[in-house]
Amino acid sequence: MKVTVSSYNHKWPMLFEEEAEKIRSIFKDELIDIHHIGSTSVPGLQAKPIIDMMPVLKEIAEADRLAGEMEKLGYEALGKYGLPGRRYFRKGKEKRTHHVHMYDLSGQDEIDRHVAVRDYLMSHPEEALRYGNLKQQLAESYPRDIEAYMNGKDQFVKNLERKAMKWRE
Template identity: 60%
Template structure:
């Protein structure tokens, strides 16, 4: 997979909304909420142009029954894909356009981690700028090595998550 980081694009929010409507149609009453997460959800943040979507459902086990319909939308159904309690779907193959990370409503830790990072970056412009610059630099250094790109972000992301969760807990208490 080619690693490409671009300037923020205003169409990303529209792309999320369009896909969220399709997911709502499939998940129906099982869906509790649906969030635009990841870098494309943060205005002004440089990002890989892949829309990350986080549906929150009543029962994670019931999501497997939607695999055929998700495949019909062009998604590859990946199961937990390394994260217990998640269902992961990706669309676009090597030119990925969307990723879906489904969590059960009581998986507060996973849900809050994603929302905390998103909301922190939306309100802390300097942190978002640092993160975007790091991603841009790594993409230039490792355009054909997604693993090296991810490894290069790892320490920054772990610190960002820690800081964001602390901030999120204080804002929402």
């Protein structure tokens, strides 16, 4: 998969809302909240053009029970995908459009971390600019190596998460 980082697209919030409505129609009363997370949730931030979503369920077992409904929307159900307590779905095969990271309240630390980073970047545009520039440089350096791209931003993201959680306190 080619690593592409795009300028901010003002359609991303609308694309999130459209998909969130579909997910709400599946999970109904089992859904506590649904957050737009990741770089596409931060106005002005360069990002891989994939909408990251984080539905919060009353019980994570509902994600397993209703995985077939998500598949009808074009999602691939990948289970925990390396993170205990999460259920991960992705849409778009080779041309990804959405990633869905589902948690229940037992995953509150993960929920808080994602929301804190989003809110921190929204409140610190200079940090968002640095992050966007790093991502653009990495995408240009590693256009066909998603692993190298991810590794290249790993330390920056870890520092960003620490700052965001401290800022949130």
